[in-house]
Amino acid sequence: MKFGPFDLVFLENGQYDKNWKYIHMQPEEVVQAAVDLKAKRLFPVHWSKFALALHAWDEPIIRVVRESKKRNLPLLHPMIGEWVYLNDSLQSYNWWEKVK
Numbered sequence: 001m002k003f004g005p006f007d008l009v010f011l012e013n014g015q016y017d018k019n020w021k022y023i024h025m026q027p028e029e030v031v032q033a034a035v036d037l038k039a040k041r042l043f044p045v046h047w048s049k050f051a052l053a054l055h056a057w058d059e060p061i062i063r064v065v066r067e068s069k070k071r072n073l074p075l076l077h078p079m080i081g082e083w084v085y086l087n088d089s090l091q092s093y094n095w096w097e098k099v100k
Contacts (some may be wrong), residue, residue: 005038008076008086014060024053027063033070036045042068043084048096058096065094070075 010016011033016024025033027044034042060075068075078084079095 002024004042007041008041009034009037009039010043010045012046013044013064015050015052015056016055016060017053020053027060028067029062031067031073034068035071039073041074041076049080061096 011030012024012029013027014024016026018026024046030044031042042064044061044064048057051057064100065075065077076086077095
């Protein structure tokens with residue numbers, strides 16, 4: 001691999017559809033991409049801000065959290081506008097469950 005491994009990768013995780021497979025990855029593919037990049041942590045972006053696809057606004061993060069747990073890949077998923085402390089492994093919590 002020319003670049004990497006990476007301490008943190010930012011990958012898109014939202015606004016997907018099976019018909020758009022060449023434009024946006026499914027959440028499980030996002031986790032696989034992070035694994036392929038040999039990322040130590042994943043910061044999923046491009047979800048929860050706009051509803052352009054037919055999935056629920058929180059489906060992308062629910063699916064990427066589930067897959068990352070299977071793959072033992074740590075995530076950062078702050079609430080929109082929240083400060084991120086890159087060395088704080090306890091910062092990520094499932095904030096989207098509290099806003100329903």
